[in-house]
Amino acid sequence: MNVTRKNKQTVILLAFVLPALLFYAVFTIAPTFGGVWYSLTNWNGLNPTYEMVGFSNYTEALGNDPYFIKSIWFTIQYVIYMVVLQNVIALLLAVFVESRRHSKVLFRTIFFTPNMLSLIIGGFMWVFIFTKVLPSIAEKTGFLFLDQSWIGDPSWSFYSIIILSLWGGVGYQMVIYIAALQVVPEQLREAAAIDGASSVQIFRHVTLPMIYPAVTIGIFLTLSSSFKVFDAVYALTGGGPGRSTQVIALNIVEEAFRFNQRFGYASAKAIILFVIVLLITMLQLWIMKKREVEA
Amino acid sequence: MAKRHSDHSAIKHGAGNAFIVLFLIIAAIITLFPIYMALLNSLKSDGEMLNRILALPIRLEFGNYADAYRKIDFLRSFWNTIVVTITGVTGIILFASMAGYKMSRTPGKLSNFLFALFVLSSLIPFHSILITLVKIAKEIKVQGTTVGLGLIYIGLGVALAIFLYHGFVKSIPRDLDEAALMDGCGDFRLFFVIIFPLLLPITATVAILNALWMWNDFLLPLLMLTDSDYYTLLISTNMLFGEYNNDWSAILASLVLTMLPIMVVYLLLQKYILSGIAEGAIKG
Numbered sequence: 001m002n003v004t005r006k007n008k009q010t011v012i013l014l015a016f017v018l019p020a021l022l023f024y025a026v027f028t029i030a031p032t033f034g035g036v037w038y039s040l041t042n043w044n045g046l047n048p049t050y051e052m053v054g055f056s057n058y059t060e061a062l063g064n065d066p067y068f069i070k071s072i073w074f075t076i077q078y079v080i081y082m083v084v085l086q087n088v089i090a091l092l093l094a095v096f097v098e099s100r101r102h103s104k105v106l107f108r109t110i111f112f113t114p115n116m117l118s119l120i121i122g123g124f125m126w127v128f129i130f131t132k133v134l135p136s137i138a139e140k141t142g143f144l145f146l147d148q149s150w151i152g153d154p155s156w157s158f159y160s161i162i163i164l165s166l167w168g169g170v171g172y173q174m175v176i177y178i179a180a181l182q183v184v185p186e187q188l189r190e191a192a193a194i195d196g197a198s199s200v201q202i203f204r205h206v207t208l209p210m211i212y213p214a215v216t217i218g219i220f221l222t223l224s225s226s227f228k229v230f231d232a233v234y235a236l237t238g239g240g241p242g243r244s245t246q247v248i249a250l251n252i253v254e255e256a257f258r259f260n261q262r263f264g265y266a267s268a269k270a271i272i273l274f275v276i277v278l279l280i281t282m283l284q285l286w287i288m289k290k291r292e293v294e295a
Numbered sequence: 296m297a298k299r300h301s302d303h304s305a306i307k308h309g310a311g312n313a314f315i316v317l318f319l320i321i322a323a324i325i326t327l328f329p330i331y332m333a334l335l336n337s338l339k340s341d342g343e344m345l346n347r348i349l350a351l352p353i354r355l356e357f358g359n360y361a362d363a364y365r366k367i368d369f370l371r372s373f374w375n376t377i378v379v380t381i382t383g384v385t386g387i388i389l390f391a392s393m394a395g396y397k398m399s400r401t402p403g404k405l406s407n408f409l410f411a412l413f414v415l416s417s418l419i420p421f422h423s424i425l426i427t428l429v430k431i432a433k434e435i436k437v438q439g440t441t442v443g444l445g446l447i448y449i450g451l452g453v454a455l456a457i458f459l460y461h462g463f464v465k466s467i468p469r470d471l472d473e474a475a476l477m478d479g480c481g482d483f484r485l486f487f488v489i490i491f492p493l494l495l496p497i498t499a500t501v502a503i504l505n506a507l508w509m510w511n512d513f514l515l516p517l518l519m520l521t522d523s524d525y526y527t528l529l530i531s532t533n534m535l536f537g538e539y540n541n542d543w544s545a546i547l548a549s550l551v552l553t554m555l556p557i558m559v560v561y562l563l564l565q566k567y568i569l570s571g572i573a574e575g576a577i578k579g
Contacts, residue, residue: 009403010403010405012397012482013397013398013401013405013406013409015482016393016394016396016397016398016482016486017393017398017409019389019390019393019394020390020391020393020394020413020453020457021394021409023386023390023446023449023450023453024412024413024416024450024453024454025450026431026435026450027428027431027432027446027447027449027450027451028416028419028424028450028451028454030427030431031424031425031426031427031431032416032419032423034424034427034430034431035423035424035426035427038426038427045430092318093322096315096318096319097319099315100315100319103319107319107323108569109565109569110323110326110327111322111323111326112565112568112569112572113326113327113330113558113561114326114330115572116507116511116557116558116561116568117511117557118510118511118512118513119511119513120511120513120529120532120533121529121532121550121553121554124532124536124546124550125329125330125332125547125550126329128329128332128333128336128547129328129329129332132344133332133348133349136348136349137349140349167326171326172572172576175569175573176573176576176577178573179573179574180577199311214577217576217577221576224420228420228421230422230513230514231513231514234514248422249422252425252426253422253425253514256425256426257429257518263426263430266426267426267427270420270422270423270424270426271423273420273422273423274419274420274423277420278418
């Protein structure tokens with residue numbers, strides 16, 4: 001009796017889970033294992049046959065592919081800028097927006113607007129700003145520093161990419177911080193104010209510790225999304241000029257789908273990206289969770 | 296003493312306030328500037344754009360829009376984007392709510408194992424599975440069509456949605472299930488008639504998160520949709536940008552056209568969208 005009931009429960013469980021599991025298995029699990037498998041082969045997209053080559057794709061990617069290594073360093077540089085700037089600006093905006101009474105909703109709506117758009121659309125608009133609008137403003141106002149080769153000069157295009165990414169991403173982060181701020185009890189801040197604490201002190205010693213978990217989430221999200229950056233770079237510079245602004249994701253996609261279609265080799269690079277993101281986000285969560293407990 | 300203190304802080308408060316307002320206004324201008332510039336210059340002729348890029352248009356040049364509308368085949372691209380998004384979102388809501396609900400309600404090793412299997416995928420970056428995904432899609436013939444792309448999105452997005460449903464179901468009392476089963480209601484009817492309507496708040500969140508993702512996703516459709524009959528809005532715009540590199544009137548008009556549907560939705564539903572985003576980010 002008990003056994004049949006348990007069996008029936010299992011059958012029903014499977015019936016409910018099966019459709020989701022089917023799609024998940026075909027489009028997520030299979031490609032994951034497939035990626036690991038192909039990374040050990042010399043398969044290219046055109047040739048139907050391939051053979052196992054062990055870890056030679058990995059040693060080539062890390063030892064003998066200057067463009068890939070360069071894309072890793074470029075991405076890391078990008079990640080550092082994004083994690084710091086995106087979270088600082090978003091937190092500032094969140095605190096300032098929350099301090100408004102009447103204009104709160106208006107500002108929140110405005111700051112989130114770019115997040116509704118694809119960075120491809122945003123990127124093309126910024127290409128217009130960088131190549132047409134800013135030079136024109138520079139000419140009319142004399143602010144000549146605005147007339148730069150924002151897209152064509154790699155030392156400037158790094159900052160163009162950062163500007164576009166911040167423009168498109170800060171609002172999302174801000175919404176997370178606003179949600180966290182709304183949970184901080186008003187009485188705590190009031191009590192600190194009565195005790196004579198300045199607003200900066202209140203923020204530093206009352207508000208910030210209370211929203212620390214949201215900061216952990218915010219940094220985690222910017223870390224993992226910045227490592228995978230693709231759209232912003234694709235729309236703005238396409239990785240150029242040359243390959244000077246190429247990020248890891250772009251390097252992988254070009255390796256697989258544009259140049260020589262070395263699928264096996266590109267898969268190895270994709271696994272390397274996976275490992276980098278996994279290690280760094282785990283490290284971040286571990287460090288910040290430890291601090292959360294202490295605080 | 297107490298009075299002086301409060302005066303002092305009132306002045307400081309006033310200065311701080313002015314700074315905050317100024318900061319917010321400047322940030323708002325920077326945020327809206329590219330969109331405003333695109334809109335403004337999409338209504339000018341080429342020559343006027345070059346000479347008076349910041350000024351209001353002398354005469355509204357709607358011809359740019361007719362041109363862009365034709366070049367990105369707006370109606371068809373729009374329809375294609377809708378088909379992808381509806382297929383993906385409907386599939387995710389249906390399958391994830393079923394699976395999330397049942398796994399949340401069923402104790403035992405199998406149920407826990409399945410749930411862990413879904414949750415683990417959130418660690419895998421999309422680019423790490425992309426190459427093999429394209430190959431699999433080709434082999435099982437879902438590559439190249441909008442419905443096929445929607446089906447792929449189900450497989451990619453179902454895990455996060457299951458996670459959200461799984462958590463939410465815990466807030467619905469079990470007594471409800473038991474009472475219905477006592478009355479002889481079958482498992483599927485119980486779910487679709489009684490439970491599913493109660494999941495509405497989280498269903499809204501799941502729908503918003505996934506619709507935004509699919510509507511704005513670029514790389515996957517770029518690799519999957521090779522026939523221009525199936526191009527989505529983003530892909531059509533990207534092709535236009537690549538082809539008419541310097542034809543800014545057509546490009547800007549097409550950017551505005553592409554933005555238009557989502558901006559309308561945003562203005563109508565912004566309250567729900569913002570709370571959905573916050574919820575999704577914090578729980579996910």
